[in-house]
Amino acid sequence: MTARVALAVVLVALLASLTLIMAAGSVSRWLVALSFTYLAAALGVRLFTRPRPPGSSFDPQWVSTIGVDLVVFSTLQFLQAGGINYSPLLALPVLMGSVLGSGLLALGTAAGVTLLLLMDAWVLSLHAAEETAARFLQAGLTGTGYFALALLVNQMAVRLAREERAARQGQRAARVQAQVNQLVIETLSDGVLVVDTAGRVHAANPAARVLLGFEQSGDARFTLTARPAWQQLVTLAATTFERHEPQVADITIPRPRDEPRRLHVRTRLTKTDSSQVERLCVVFLEDLRELEQRLQIEKLAAMGRMSAAVAHEIRNPLAAIAQANALMDEDLREPALRQLSGLIQKNTQRLAQIVDEILNVAQIQPRDRASLPPLELDPAVGSVCSDWAVQTRSGARLQVALGAPGAQVPFEPPHLRRVLVNLLDNASRYASEQAGAIRVTTALVEGHAELQVWSDGAALPPAVEPRLFEPFFSSESRSSGLGLYICRELCERHGAAIRYRRRSAGVAPGAREGNEFFVSFGAQRPALAGAAPFDTMAA
Known part of the structure; x- marks a missing residue:
């Protein structure tokens, strides 16, 4: 369409110049007006429409582009404005039909152009009979060339369109694959670095940046030689490039304000079929603590x-x-x-x-929480605490405050009993003999029901607290170390969570500090009513 506009400008300039320079009457003014009209039509199509590839038939779009060109160029050729041969311009509609249309449309356009040339030769032969054979021969040869041009250009256009569709499909597939690869790499728990021979990092996923202690946001590119702590990585990458072999090693990266990080490192070289493409080293980082x-x-x-x-x-x-x-x-x-x-x-x-x-x-077997009947928390906790106080004769030490009336939780009653009894046994083992040394509370915390078991035992050693819920771990030689582990397993399989904290029994000054295990349930709760005060459970 841009070529049509450019050609129309040339025609307007040429015919207007001939009209001004040559003698009057050599170029008809209406031919100049025709060229201006053609320029306006070409500009209108170029600026206000977006042509689609024509079909196999002569549709209105064909008329507004190829048809207009045939009419304008054939008119100029028949009238021989300014004594110029305009037949080469007829190649433009042939090319347009061959590139944008089907093979039938290309051949039809070439046939139309050939008929116009033959008609022009016949009209000229009426005025000069001695040149009839030469004119018809020239018209026939030109028409034959247009047919060949239409076939060749149409085949090239079809092949180019097919290659373009394949390229677009390949680009879409490559983009999808790149997005999938990026997502996989970004979500990997192992670190991934892509390093060149100069130690520049072309890509680093978030896990790698955390493992290296390099949390700077923004461009992922940096240089391994920027920090002395990464020197072992630089050496491994250089060895990989030098020997063209994968390397495996365990390294330690010192950190200024924390303990050194131990990493298991594996390196691989990228494959390439061209010597002009730079090979890169892919470094995989694994935290040895996670492996352990x-x-x-x-x-x-x-x-x-x-x-x-x-x-x-x-x-x-x-x-x-x-x-x-x-x-x-x-x-x-x-x-x-x-x-x-x-x-x-x-x-x-x-x-x-x-x-x-x-x-x-x-x-302990997992069960679908949706199929569990709702259990009213306060009555179940009160019943278990009463039974436990009677069996262990610990009523004087036990206080119970039920502060979640109407709250229902997805928990099987026998399993809730086992969790609460384990926590009470554990509290009784370390609590004092004072009244209120063991306290059981239910409450609504941020819309979730919570069960709390508090005792006034001594603070746990720092080395014990992180391992409280591990199996077979106990600070006592005569304990199996499975009580808290069973509690955690039962809670997790019912959608709840059990945790430990050290806190005071109240907000009043001088309140006793103690150890508290609390279970947070994950079901919807009614609005919180006022919590009941602590009551001493009678033996």
Whole structure:
């Protein structure tokens, strides 16, 4: 369309110049007006329309572009304005039909142009009969050339359009793949660096920047040689480029205000088929602490499976020992022997409790929380606390405040009982004998029901607190270390969370400090009513 406008400008300038320079009457003024009209039509199509590729038929769009060109150029050719041969201009509509249209439209346009040339030759032959053969021959040869031009250009245009569609599809697929790759790399927990031979980092995912202690936002590019702490990475990348082999090493990156970070590093070189494309080194970073934690988790899982199997095998012989000891105790009369029998009974009971706890951990099965019937929290907690106070004779030490009336939680009653009894047993073990040494509270906190078990025990050592909920961990030699772990497993499988904190029993001055385990439930709650005051649970 731009070429049509340029050609129209040339025609207007040419015919206007001939009209001014040559003698009057050599160029008709209406031909000049025709060229101005053609310029206006070409500008209108160029500025106000966006032509679509024509179809195989002569549609209105064909008339406004190719048809207009044929009419204007054939008129100029028939009238021979200024004695100029305008037949080469007829190549423009042929090219336009071949590039934008189908093969049928290209051949139809070439046929129309050929007929116009033959008609022009016939009209000229009427005035000069001696040049008839030459004119028809020239018209035929020109028409044949236009047919060949239409076929070749149309095939080239079709192939170019096919290649363009394939290229666009490839670009879309490449963009999608690049977005997927970027998303995968950005969400990886392992660090990924792309480094060149000069140590410049072309790409670094967030995990790599955190592992390197380089949290600067903005452009991801930086240089490994910028910090002395990264020198080991520079050496590994240089070795990879020098030997053209992957490298594996464990390194330590010092940090000014924190303990050094230990990393497991693997390097790989990118592949390239061209010597002109620079090869890059991809560096994979893994935090050795996370690796050790994963190994520890797998070890604990294996230990748990083995423990469950051993506990299952121990249960029957242990029951037989306890039964035999009870039968033997009936016939014992000497105090020393009865003391030994009591010691056997006490230790068999302890072993039986450990076996039951291990089997309870192994038997906890996940359940769909949506299928759980809602459990009213306050009555369930009150019932469990009453039973526990009676069984342990700890009513004088226990206080209960139920401050979540009507709150319902998705928790199975036997499992909630087990969690609360474990927490109460744990509190009783470390609490004092004073009144109110153990306090159980329910409340609504930020729209979620919460169960709190507080005791006035001593503060936990700093090394113990991070490992409270680990299996088989206990600060006492005679404990299995599974009570809090069972509580955490049951809470997580019911959509709740259990945590520990050190806090005072109240806001009054001189309030006692103690240890509190609290369970946050994840169900909708009614509006908070006033919390009930602490009441002493009667034994």
